[in-house]
Amino acid sequence: MAKITLNNLSHSYVPNYTDADLVLRDINIDWKDGGAYALLGPSGCGKTTLLNIISGLIKPTKGDILFNDKNVTSLNPVERDIAQIFQFPVIYDTMSVYDNLAFPLKNRDLSDTEIDSKVREIAEMLELTSTLNNRASGLTADGKQKISLGRGLVRSDVNVIMFDEPLTVIDPHLKWILRSKLKELHQKINRTMIYVTHDQTEALTFADQVVVMHEGQIVQTGTPVELFEKPKHTFVGHFIGSPGMNILPCQIENGQINFAGQEIQSNSNIKKNNFQKTQLGIRPEFIYFSDKGIPVKIKRVSNTGRHKIIDTECSGGTIKILSNASTEIPSGSTHISFDQKYTYVYGDNWIIE
Amino acid sequence: MNKTINQKAWFFVVPVFVLVAFNAAIPLMTVVNYSFQETFGNNVFAWEGTRWFKQILLSERFHDALGRQIAFTFIILLIQIPLGIGIALTMPKKGWGVPVCLILMSMPLLIPWNVVGAMWNIFALPDIGFLGYSLNAIGFDFNFTQQPGDAWFTTILMDVWHWTSLVVLLSYAGLNSIQPAYYQAAEIDGASRWATFRYIELPKMKKVLTLAILLRFMDSFMIYTEPFVLTGGGPGNATAFLSIDLVKMALGQFDLGPAAAMSLIYFFIVLLVCWVFYSLMMKNEVKS
Amino acid sequence: MKKYKWLIPTLYIIFLMLPIYWLINMSFKTTTEIINTYSLWPREFTTENYVKIFTDSTWYMGYVNSITYTVFNTVISVAAALPAAYAFSRYKFLGDKHLFFWLLTNRMAPPAVFALPFFQFYSSVNLFDTHIAVALSHCLFNIPLAVWILEGFMSAVPKELDETAYVDGYSFNRFFFKIFIPTIAAGIGITMFFCFMFSWVELLLAKTLTATEAKPIAATMTRTASTSGYELGLLAAAGSLTIIPGAIVIYFVRNYIAKGFAMGRV
Numbered sequence: 001m002a003k004i005t006l007n008n009l010s011h012s013y014v015p016n017y018t019d020a021d022l023v024l025r026d027i028n029i030d031w032k033d034g035g036a037y038a039l040l041g042p043s044g045c046g047k048t049t050l051l052n053i054i055s056g057l058i059k060p061t062k063g064d065i066l067f068n069d070k071n072v073t074s075l076n077p078v079e080r081d082i083a084q085i086f087q088f089p090v091i092y093d094t095m096s097v098y099d100n101l102a103f104p105l106k107n108r109d110l111s112d113t114e115i116d117s118k119v120r121e122i123a124e125m126l127e128l129t130s131t132l133n134n135r136a137s138g139l140t141a142d143g144k145q146k147i148s149l150g151r152g153l154v155r156s157d158v159n160v161i162m163f164d165e166p167l168t169v170i171d172p173h174l175k176w177i178l179r180s181k182l183k184e185l186h187q188k189i190n191r192t193m194i195y196v197t198h199d200q201t202e203a204l205t206f207a208d209q210v211v212v213m214h215e216g217q218i219v220q221t222g223t224p225v226e227l228f229e230k231p232k233h234t235f236v237g238h239f240i241g242s243p244g245m246n247i248l249p250c251q252i253e254n255g256q257i258n259f260a261g262q263e264i265q266s267n268s269n270i271k272k273n274n275f276q277k278t279q280l281g282i283r284p285e286f287i288y289f290s291d292k293g294i295p296v297k298i299k300r301v302s303n304t305g306r307h308k309i310i311d312t313e314c315s316g317g318t319i320k321i322l323s324n325a326s327t328e329i330p331s332g333s334t335h336i337s338f339d340q341k342y343t344y345v346y347g348d349n350w351i352i353e
Numbered sequence: 354m355n356k357t358i359n360q361k362a363w364f365f366v367v368p369v370f371v372l373v374a375f376n377a378a379i380p381l382m383t384v385v386n387y388s389f390q391e392t393f394g395n396n397v398f399a400w401e402g403t404r405w406f407k408q409i410l411l412s413e414r415f416h417d418a419l420g421r422q423i424a425f426t427f428i429i430l431l432i433q434i435p436l437g438i439g440i441a442l443t444m445p446k447k448g449w450g451v452p453v454c455l456i457l458m459s460m461p462l463l464i465p466w467n468v469v470g471a472m473w474n475i476f477a478l479p480d481i482g483f484l485g486y487s488l489n490a491i492g493f494d495f496n497f498t499q500q501p502g503d504a505w506f507t508t509i510l511m512d513v514w515h516w517t518s519l520v521v522l523l524s525y526a527g528l529n530s531i532q533p534a535y536y537q538a539a540e541i542d543g544a545s546r547w548a549t550f551r552y553i554e555l556p557k558m559k560k561v562l563t564l565a566i567l568l569r570f571m572d573s574f575m576i577y578t579e580p581f582v583l584t585g586g587g588p589g590n591a592t593a594f595l596s597i598d599l600v601k602m603a604l605g606q607f608d609l610g611p612a613a614a615m616s617l618i619y620f621f622i623v624l625l626v627c628w629v630f631y632s633l634m635m636k637n638e639v640k641s
Numbered sequence: 642m643k644k645y646k647w648l649i650p651t652l653y654i655i656f657l658m659l660p661i662y663w664l665i666n667m668s669f670k671t672t673t674e675i676i677n678t679y680s681l682w683p684r685e686f687t688t689e690n691y692v693k694i695f696t697d698s699t700w701y702m703g704y705v706n707s708i709t710y711t712v713f714n715t716v717i718s719v720a721a722a723l724p725a726a727y728a729f730s731r732y733k734f735l736g737d738k739h740l741f742f743w744l745l746t747n748r749m750a751p752p753a754v755f756a757l758p759f760f761q762f763y764s765s766v767n768l769f770d771t772h773i774a775v776a777l778s779h780c781l782f783n784i785p786l787a788v789w790i791l792e793g794f795m796s797a798v799p800k801e802l803d804e805t806a807y808v809d810g811y812s813f814n815r816f817f818f819k820i821f822i823p824t825i826a827a828g829i830g831i832t833m834f835f836c837f838m839f840s841w842v843e844l845l846l847a848k849t850l851t852a853t854e855a856k857p858i859a860a861t862m863t864r865t866a867s868t869s870g871y872e873l874g875l876l877a878a879a880g881s882l883t884i885i886p887g888a889i890v891i892y893f894v895r896n897y898i899a900k901g902f903a904m905g906r907v
Contacts, residue, residue, distance in 0.1 A: 090538040107543035365728035368721040380758030463887025575751035596753035616754035
């Protein structure tokens, strides 16, 4: 068990790199012991690289990794005492389920009785007891992924357990089961867990703290509620939520926000105005129809059952609105207003507070 | 893949069927025909029943050739398979070394087989060949045209030279298809280099290795041209493997009946071994 | 240990190159030098062996013959195997498994078994000593191989590709030639490589089925070694030249070789 600190971490896969070659830039993280964290971002944002740097499979180009304030940057995965579960199940085909679970312990020269009790305990926890003597290669995808998970959990000394999109190959209805299983395990064994995913639902349901990554940088760290209510970067607003935040170009003059010819009230406190680009961010959940305000034209209404998603046109751009399924939708031209509390102004993509 | 039932698919197969039947079935019939009869030339035949088969199966000459053949195949498999795997494991995985290795290692596979024989003949000659001359220079009395042991040594070395690359290429492809996550998991699980090989690399290479062993068995069991050019089966009959003996009997002595019977027995042995080996491998597969 | 890993492939490649170097070394020596001295490189460098090969038609026609029947065989094998492999990869039909197995057994047939019947058979249909006879006889082992490799590549192409094309209104022929063949181009390349390779290196059948008109270069060499004295330099030059077509073919398919092997087929 450990708290994890990353200091000014940067990484490039090419030796003589320029700034453009960096897949990770200046990552700083402080993770508490025993927490459940998620790294969220689209493919190619660097989250898997970051995970492999923490586990020691990759040495970072710059920066330090500390476990419990001890610098482990130069240690290999075995010395760091970590466990990692990969995107698709990694099992040893020729071994039985039992031997698979025992493998990490055997490599660490534990006594047979110790191994046996550990393996049986974990098998019980993961509901694998009945299949212990089967060939591991004969199991279904979720069974195999449980074995991978079991090999991580079986060791009592691990500092951190890391998951690299572990549910990718699992059927949707089993995803729920495995995910709640993970949450349950986390509460039971209370170890630091890091979960990498591009799926916001997975990240938001698993983690206490979510780290959102974009193009090799951390754009926001926070609880699921914080990410939803106050995205610090337009990417977070756009990436989290379904549909994502409306990001609308706006002008700032004399401390006033001007959008589509209207003056908008926001939760941002604008002091300076030296940005190349200013944008208004408002989630579809916080837009309401009103008698006056911003004039829009209704383009399309789609009903998801619980909600209605309304596409409206406004001075050339599109604004999405999310409302209850029971809400009457006016047709043709109408007006909308934004909830001031959840309206933010972004300067060059970063929030103005 | 789910295949649909379509009997018209036979039309697609007809050209292949005709070409192969033309080349395999008709000549095979001829062989079967000869194997049961005695010919007196001019298409006069007399029924001999299983006489030729008995004669071949009981003849010392056949036993010796078969014994030499089995020994040869066994030795080259024992050398080439581990050597091939070993080289594949140490080959570079990326960079300029990959194409260089692939191209240079494939070279022996594309040299006509008699040129391979001739090349090794020149290479191993005790007076002007690099190998023969060097061996003699460091004190070995080496002469593959005179001493059976040296002839065997040279033939085996030649076959290792000629065919190990096939095992290397197959193993290398098998190794390359292993996802990096397997190595990473093994590293995290604290597996030793040997355990990684034993529990990850070897199981993942099983399919290509089966293929490598089958191909090497078949081709080494049928070997003709290279030893024929290198040693001519000699000295004496020391390196007269099954094919060499067969051609000697059929085209040299024109003993058509016994040669035909031997052909069938020969073909049958190859088929039988391949079938047994293949079923054993597949049985394992089903179990797992 | 990791530091010295490159040593093993390097030593192996040196072992592979030594006999080839020796052959090339011999080919640039004069006959007197070969017989009288042992030398690691030619002392009296000569190209007369090569000149002889390129000026004497019995020699250079050997190359032409070899390349001719090899190309014939490659074209016939791939052309016949394409539809068959497609049938095996997409359809179930009466006797499909047996047929596939029977095809493969022919890859296991020792050519020596077939040498004599081939000689009689091709003589009786008046094809003896023609390029086409050799090309056809090599189909014995190349067609099963081609069907096998192509079937592997085709099975890797999802069936949805076919179905989408039919939904889009493609006829079978148009789909097969315009969409399917380009999709498996790499597979066809590898198949051609192996057909070329096995036809090029085979000698027993090629020698048995030819006399003068279609005699392969490899057979010309054996005759030289046995009848017209021991002209080692000439033999070495002819041998060195037979390496070139193979080297050219490898160079072109170098990126596909590993991929082709990875399919688990040959």
